[in-house]
Amino acid sequence: RLDRCAAATAPVFRALGQLGLARVDLYTGDAPAALAALAGARRAIDALPPGNDRAGLLLDYADLALRAGERDAARLVLEPLLPALQRNGQRVLQAETHLRLARLAVEEGDWERLQAHARAARTLTPEEDWPLEASLTMLEALVHARANERETAADLLSRLVRRAMTLGDVAVQAEV
Secondary structure, three states, rough: OHHHHHHOOOHHHHHHHHHHHHHHHHHOOOOHHHHHHHHHHHHHHHOOOOOHHHHHHHHHHHHHHHHOOOHHHHHHHHHHHHHHHHHHHOHHHHHHHHHHHHHOOOOOOOOOHHHHHHHHHHHHOOOOOHHHHHHHHHHHHHHHOOOOOHHHHHHHHHHHHHHHHHHHHHHHHHOO
8 A cells, every 4th residue: 555655735645645655565576667656755754844854754764775775875965964853853863874884984985984883873773663773783793794703693683583583573583
């Protein structure tokens, strides 16, 4: 039913639908359709007034753009978004932005920037935020693996999988 949502007259629902379609297309290997849905999502997001809904949708857009290999599109969203969120004191959204900037740094092979953004995200992440914690732990394991600290990386991922199994989080299990 994402197509119905993507055709809605309300920009927020249109953006949610387009982002959902882009995610499905990416996960099923249809990159051209995913890019088209992302373009539609971006137009719908741009029609929204400033606020948390818009910031959250921009973060989803940037995440999907990164997964689609559109690093410049993600950067154009993330770099101006972070200072705006810092001015507004939106800690969780700041953490989410740092996480995506860390993922962008991975894509660009900038390990120092990755670690700086991961540290910033971790200081802003509430203790009970499982999705953020899981993503940051995966990045931490990646840093350890790259430093040839494979046992540490394996231990982090093993603990993460056990926790994901306890919570029933199949998506994190699959990603790990």
